[in-house]
Amino acid sequence: MTETLATPVHTTSASSPLGSIRHHWPIFLLVMWILAAILIPEVWPDAYFETNYDASLEGPSLRHPMGTDPLGRDLFVRVWVGARISLLIAALSRIIALVLGTLLGGWAGYRGGWVDLTVMRIVDVMLAFPTLLLAVALVALWGPSLVSLFVALGIASWAEIARLMRAQVLAVKTNDYVHAARSMGCEPTPLFFRHILPNCLTPVLVWTTTGMAGAILAESGLSFLGLGVEPPLPSWGALIAQGWDEVLRAPWLTFFPGLALAITVILFNVVGDRLREGWDPLQKSGKNG
Amino acid sequence: MSAYLIRRLSLSIFVLWGVLSLSYALTCMAPGDVVETLAGQRTDEATLARMRERLGVDQDPLTRYTLYLRNLMTGDWGQSSRYNEPVWSLLLHRLPRTALLAAAALNFAIVAGILFGVLAAVFRDGWVDRVLSLLTLFGISAPVFWIGLILIWVLSLQFRWLPPSGYEEGNLRYLILPALALGLRSVALITRITRAALVDIDSSQFLRTARAKGLSPLVIYGKHALKNAALPILTVIGLDLGSYLSGSVLTEQVFGWPGIGRLTVDAIMARDTALINACVVFMAGIFVLVNLMIDLLYGVFDPRVRSDP
Numbered sequence: 001m002t003e004t005l006a007t008p009v010h011t012t013s014a015s016s017p018l019g020s021i022r023h024h025w026p027i028f029l030l031v032m033w034i035l036a037a038i039l040i041p042e043v044w045p046d047a048y049f050e051t052n053y054d055a056s057l058e059g060p061s062l063r064h065p066m067g068t069d070p071l072g073r074d075l076f077v078r079v080w081v082g083a084r085i086s087l088l089i090a091a092l093s094r095i096i097a098l099v100l101g102t103l104l105g106g107w108a109g110y111r112g113g114w115v116d117l118t119v120m121r122i123v124d125v126m127l128a129f130p131t132l133l134l135a136v137a138l139v140a141l142w143g144p145s146l147v148s149l150f151v152a153l154g155i156a157s158w159a160e161i162a163r164l165m166r167a168q169v170l171a172v173k174t175n176d177y178v179h180a181a182r183s184m185g186c187e188p189t190p191l192f193f194r195h196i197l198p199n200c201l202t203p204v205l206v207w208t209t210t211g212m213a214g215a216i217l218a219e220s221g222l223s224f225l226g227l228g229v230e231p232p233l234p235s236w237g238a239l240i241a242q243g244w245d246e247v248l249r250a251p252w253l254t255f256f257p258g259l260a261l262a263i264t265v266i267l268f269n270v271v272g273d274r275l276r277e278g279w280d281p282l283q284k285s286g287k288n289g
Numbered sequence: 290m291s292a293y294l295i296r297r298l299s300l301s302i303f304v305l306w307g308v309l310s311l312s313y314a315l316t317c318m319a320p321g322d323v324v325e326t327l328a329g330q331r332t333d334e335a336t337l338a339r340m341r342e343r344l345g346v347d348q349d350p351l352t353r354y355t356l357y358l359r360n361l362m363t364g365d366w367g368q369s370s371r372y373n374e375p376v377w378s379l380l381l382h383r384l385p386r387t388a389l390l391a392a393a394a395l396n397f398a399i400v401a402g403i404l405f406g407v408l409a410a411v412f413r414d415g416w417v418d419r420v421l422s423l424l425t426l427f428g429i430s431a432p433v434f435w436i437g438l439i440l441i442w443v444l445s446l447q448f449r450w451l452p453p454s455g456y457e458e459g460n461l462r463y464l465i466l467p468a469l470a471l472g473l474r475s476v477a478l479i480t481r482i483t484r485a486a487l488v489d490i491d492s493s494q495f496l497r498t499a500r501a502k503g504l505s506p507l508v509i510y511g512k513h514a515l516k517n518a519a520l521p522i523l524t525v526i527g528l529d530l531g532s533y534l535s536g537s538v539l540t541e542q543v544f545g546w547p548g549i550g551r552l553t554v555d556a557i558m559a560r561d562t563a564l565i566n567a568c569v570v571f572m573a574g575i576f577v578l579v580n581l582m583i584d585l586l587y588g589v590f591d592p593r594v595r596s597d598p
């Protein structure tokens with residue numbers, strides 16, 4: 001590891017405006033992608049629920065860039081509405097995981113002792129519980145809906161954040177400024193929220209970006225199993241499952257939703273990697289920029 | 290070492306108990322009457338009462354929980370309400386199939402992943418490396434069930450090389466596609482970590498010696514460097530085994546593979562309480578066991594770990 005520090009690995013970093021754009025293109029692309037998910041369903045001439053039996057199972061064309069499904073609905077707009085739903089569920093589930101994980105993990109690391117022991121044993125149990133199965137069980141329990149999907153996905157994945165957060169707090173709380181604040185009479189609760197928590201958040205937020213990728217994949221798995229949002233609302237997993245029924249006549253119905261899903265997950269993964277490099281330049285050594 | 294082993298073992302047992310209790314609580318909270326779902330609507334009250342007594346659902350949850358735990362200790366995992374068979378025999382029947390699928394996928398992942406990783410490290414920053422890094426990104430990001438469907442579409446529907454789905458005892462042709470789909474994500478992960486680990490130890494003394502001896506890059510990386518890169522690779526494989534369990538749920542669904550993954554989903558959909566709990570604990574058990582084994586394997590690959598408490 002020490003050798004990599006000596007070699008100049010930062011040659012591609014943001015020294016010029018052009019280099020900056022080149023370096024930040026994944027973030028730029030991700031923002032464009034999210035904007036597209038918000039805007040395209042608004043401006044596209046077809047609505048996601050609009051059926052047209054004269055245009056059933058048409059191949060990709062200029063009018064329908066991804067073809068149409070058996071009910072003649074335009075797949076392009078359905079894929080983009082699916083993007084909205086996927087992104088929304090993933091983001092809300094990350095917020096739940098972030099709040100639960102940060103507070104519980106932070107509390108464990110800050111208080112230590114029996115609190116730490118109890119919380120971390122719960123974390124151990126949660127990590128051993130198969131994530132997808134926990135989400136499937138929770139959604140099956142509450143009935144499939146948008147709310148139960150993001151709550152289930154959030155509950156199924158807070159433990160990793162808690163573990164990361166605890167490690168961060170353990171490292172941060174030995175800093176001099178924490179001792180200084182305490183010796184000046186800062187109460188434990190404000191000490192935690194004002195001085196410790198903000199200094200632990202960077203890696204946790206980076207993890208959340210990569211976690212978006214995982215949440216999107218998990219949501220698609222759930223909706224593929226038939227536990228997604230209620231039809232006619234489209235979600236990627238359900239679109240793929242429905243498309244597969246017509247695979248012999250219309251393979252594009254299976255292909256395009258999965259491609260959109262893969263691109264979205266790739267973008268979140270790449271942006272997560274970039275953010276991690278920014279936070280911990282040592283990680284750069286293993287990757288090519 | 291033995292104190293460490295005892296601590297790890299007791300933690301594992303605690304974790305399994307926790308998973309079991311969580312799963313039990315979840316199945317208890319399920320709304321609706323299991324018995325009425327089972328018996329149908331036109332069953333008279335006496336039959337319902339008899340079924341309740343037989344299934345033990347007329348007692349309060351805590352009594353049932355302690356009874357359930359006591360039965361587990363004696364090896365009685367309960368009766369599946371859907372299949373009307375002991376849970377244990379169902380699991381044992383399905384286990385070899387999932388194990389076969391996972392083992393095939395794992396072997397494929399290790400062989401292909403290390404091969405690609407070594408190639409990427411040898412031709413670092415060349416076009417081989419760039420193509421591989423794009424492919425691994427795709428492999429990590431694309432959903433396993435979609436990759437499975439695309440594989441079926443290409444290899445069985447277009448080229449008709451392999452059966453699209455199903456299972457036949459002893460016929461390995463059915464195994465190839467699901468194993469490819471399930472293993473692909475791991476191939477990508479192992480490729481990445483192998484490359485990173487090899488690049489990391491690139492400037493160490495023993496590699497300089499190997500180069501000075503005039504060995505070819507493939508021997509240097511494939512033999513000398515790889516042995517020292519074993520630890521991170523092993524860690525990634527261990528961490529990724531959890532995704533095999535989730536992956537097997539979806540892969541078995543796509544390929545009609547009658548293993549534990551499909552059994553679990555069917556059990557959840559049918560609210561088959563005993564079967565759900567057993568499946569979940571079983572999967573968690575595999576996860577815990579594998580992680581334990583990985584921890585112990587560290588000692589084999591890196592003798593320095595052994596002396597640590």
